[in-house]
Amino acid sequence: MATLEEARAFLSERTARTDVVMGALTIDGQVVGDIGGRRYRPETLGPDPHGWDFYLGYTVRPDRWGQGIASSAVALLTPALHHDGGIRRVVAKAFSRNQASIRVLLKNGFELEGTERAAVLGRDGTWLDDCTLAHLDPRFAVSH
Numbered sequence: 001m002a003t004l005e006e007a008r009a010f011l012s013e014r015t016a017r018t019d020v021v022m023g024a025l026t027i028d029g030q031v032v033g034d035i036g037g038r039r040y041r042p043e044t045l046g047p048d049p050h051g052w053d054f055y056l057g058y059t060v061r062p063d064r065w066g067q068g069i070a071s072s073a074v075a076l077l078t079p080a081l082h083h084d085g086g087i088r089r090v091v092a093k094a095f096s097r098n099q100a101s102i103r104v105l106l107k108n109g110f111e112l113e114g115t116e117r118a119a120v121l122g123r124d125g126t127w128l129d130d131c132t133l134a135h136l137d138p139r140f141a142v143s144h
Contacts, residue, residue: 033060053089082137096129
């Protein structure tokens, strides 16, 4: 657990950056989670000003799981990133065993792009599969 000073330093550093979006999820004035991420330009893109992608992450307090909080937050932020932020792709990762988070993303139009097998060493020492999901701005859809 971080100290209050460490938390303040983390927030100060993140909020000073222009490539970072951070938000608290609140209900009746109580913080129940957070949502945010950072924009990045993949190396494979040229100078297109609409070429930004965004790594998305969110957490919800366990006592608030199953109430649609994450789904509502993702539903609000994703179109805003595309429309107002010039983001082409919003990318999120979830461990394959976190089916609730995967459902949140799929419900909001994200598509599973792939699963990296045994890609992350978990806190308990077991290897976890890491799923990558993405939401593409319809203006950049590729016809197959």
